[in-house]
Amino acid sequence: MQVKLLEITFGIYLFxxxxxxxxxxTKNRSLFKAASIILKSGFILHTLMISLRWYEAKRPPFANMxxxxxxFAWSIILVYIIFDFLYNAKFLAIPVNILxxxxxxxxxxxxxxxxxxxxxxxxxxxxxxxxxxFIGYGALSIAFxxxxxxxxxLKKNPADSSxxxxxxRLSYQLIFFGFPFLTVxxxxxxxxxxxxxxxxxxxxxxxxxxxxxxxxxxLYLHLRVLRGWKDKRAAYLSVIGFLxxxxxxxxxxxxxxxxxxxx
Amino acid sequence: xxxxxxxxxxIWKFIGSIRVALVLFxxxxxxxxxxxxVPEEFQANIYYSWWFFLLLILFALNLFICSLxxxxxxxxxxxxxxxxxxxxxxxLGSMISFFFGQRGTIEFVEGQTQDSxxxxxxxxxxxxxxxxxxxxxxxxxxxxxxxxxxxKDKGVKRSYQAIPGKEYKIKGTDYVFCxxxxxxxxxxxxxxxxxxxxKQPNNPAILINIKSPSGKEERWLFxxxxxxxxxxxxxxxxxxxxxxxxKEFRSTVxxxxxxxxxxxxxxxxxxxxxxxxxxxxxGFDAERLNxxxxxxxxxxxxxxxxxxxxxxxxxxxxxYLQKVKRNREKTQVGLCR
Numbered sequence: 001m002q003v004k005l006l007e008i009t010f011g012i013y014l015f016x017x018x019x020x021x022x023x024x025x026t027k028n029r030s031l032f033k034a035a036s037i038i039l040k041s042g043f044i045l046h047t048l049m050i051s052l053r054w055y056e057a058k059r060p061p062f063a064n065m066x067x068x069x070x071x072f073a074w075s076i077i078l079v080y081i082i083f084d085f086l087y088n089a090k091f092l093a094i095p096v097n098i099l100x101x102x103x104x105x106x107x108x109x110x111x112x113x114x115x116x117x118x119x120x121x122x123x124x125x126x127x128x129x130x131x132x133x134f135i136g137y138g139a140l141s142i143a144f145x146x147x148x149x150x151x152x153x154l155k156k157n158p159a160d161s162s163x164x165x166x167x168x169r170l171s172y173q174l175i176f177f178g179f180p181f182l183t184v185x186x187x188x189x190x191x192x193x194x195x196x197x198x199x200x201x202x203x204x205x206x207x208x209x210x211x212x213x214x215x216x217x218x219l220y221l222h223l224r225v226l227r228g229w230k231d232k233r234a235a236y237l238s239v240i241g242f243l244x245x246x247x248x249x250x251x252x253x254x255x256x257x258x259x260x261x262x263x
Numbered sequence: 264x265x266x267x268x269x270x271x272x273x274i275w276k277f278i279g280s281i282r283v284a285l286v287l288f289x290x291x292x293x294x295x296x297x298x299x300x301v302p303e304e305f306q307a308n309i310y311y312s313w314w315f316f317l318l319l320i321l322f323a324l325n326l327f328i329c330s331l332x333x334x335x336x337x338x339x340x341x342x343x344x345x346x347x348x349x350x351x352x353x354x355l356g357s358m359i360s361f362f363f364g365q366r367g368t369i370e371f372v373e374g375q376t377q378d379s380x381x382x383x384x385x386x387x388x389x390x391x392x393x394x395x396x397x398x399x400x401x402x403x404x405x406x407x408x409x410x411x412x413x414x415k416d417k418g419v420k421r422s423y424q425a426i427p428g429k430e431y432k433i434k435g436t437d438y439v440f441c442x443x444x445x446x447x448x449x450x451x452x453x454x455x456x457x458x459x460x461x462k463q464p465n466n467p468a469i470l471i472n473i474k475s476p477s478g479k480e481e482r483w484l485f486x487x488x489x490x491x492x493x494x495x496x497x498x499x500x501x502x503x504x505x506x507x508x509x510k511e512f513r514s515t516v517x518x519x520x521x522x523x524x525x526x527x528x529x530x531x532x533x534x535x536x537x538x539x540x541x542x543x544x545x546g547f548d549a550e551r552l553n554x555x556x557x558x559x560x561x562x563x564x565x566x567x568x569x570x571x572x573x574x575x576x577x578x579x580x581x582x583y584l585q586k587v588k589r590n591r592e593k594t595q596v597g598l599c600r
Contacts, residue, residue, distance in 0.1 A: 114424075115508065116403040116508050116510065118508060118509060119509060119510070119511050119512060119530070119531035119532070120531055120532065122511075122531070122532055176586070177583070179583075180576070180579045180580050180583050184576055187572040187576060190568075190572070191569065191572065194565060195532055195533075195534065196531060196532050196543070197543060197545065197558060198366065198534065198541060198543040198558045198559075198560040198562075199558075199560070200360075200565060200568055201357065203298065203306055205299045208295050208296075208298060208299040209299055211295060212292050212295050212299075215288055215291065215292050215295075218288065219285065219288050219289070219292075222284070222285065222288075223285065226281050227281070227285075
């Protein structure tokens, strides 16, 4: 049932992208509004799908690659909706829509049967740890994108300073928004590790990599605020930060088997 | 007066400077990264070495001076100061853990009593006794089992999460099947009597009932022997994916110290405390089900670290909210100013 719902959600996201594209050609403002509403209704359905899976599985649905990626796509749209509301970040609509479609495209063929949780994952910490991390990841992914656009624009049209300034500030706001979520995710993970194994920090590769990711963004925020890194250096650091995030999320799982390997 | 002196002291200023902080950040990132790449047995040579310790001390010193400066010269940015101090609290807690914490394992079989645990430094006595009364291992079964079906003449391939007792109509065919029985450890005794040899999934098997217009039959399916599962109707084939998953394992232990006795159940994710020691359920052996391993920890640093965590989260969230508020006051559109 919930997998069907996910397929429908995918269809709706595809539809909203089509309308967004149509709007780009016709420059019709009401079309953009319509596409936005479609995207948001897709998000509501997406939320419903996660809730339904939660209900069906009788546990938080954040335990394997299928569930992780469904949540990842969800987090990206959530961050987009928040930022569109706060900062009117309309130009992100199409890239975000494409990004989630790509993620969903990889998700749909994955093994989607509900598998029971192994003992170590049966904990009330799982929801806050995973959800905060993914909202953080969502913000940092979009920041990665805006930083890349910044770097591309800088190469192609360095005279467009107002766009560059906007992109740079938007990347900063996204990282600044994502960082508290990363922090809550990391500290709840550590607290949980202490409940499960009696050790809040054991330097396993996943822990170490999450700390490195966190430190890279600490570095970004400090360099920006205290050293005035508000140009391409900040954009490069945002790119590096996202690559470490990606490595922490996916890369480590290939090196070490264990709790965090979403197989 | 003293503060002004502190502000002017070049060495202090240097140690507490952002430049040193940034260099230390980079070094810690690099060292951590190298540590993540080396094999596990060498990691202790990095993360618990004297020079990494020195690096963290330097970092703590830098942070401490920086926080002092903020506290006195930037009192308005108190949320950011809380954040910086919280990292110091976490570092302090981890130092306490490192120097005063004890950890090790207890291994025993049912009925056995232990009064010590094995730590890296050797056997450490406990001032009480622990008796393992019972160890219990449970599996998820059979609700997570999958049955794959292949119907030859229709070329239909399907897969079902088959709940026992429920009938499944195989779409595109006239077949209906239902799981009747599940045995974790199938055994056929004399006179073809079928029993489960144990509760452990050593030979998981299900009995299914297949109905079609041409007749009815029952068939045993074995997770470990898919080729055995053949029936009268050659047109339909079933495969039982019965990969067992552990649901829970728990130890029931009796603590006693002469005066009082306590009976407790230790499960994964729900440790038990007795006289300052915390016991965590960690190990089991599928070949030897009366045996278990517990992690024993006495760590006075944990509380300090957790206070640090709370301060860190609160601090960072406050910094964010204050910044957002300030931006909103300054301009209508936060971004494009």
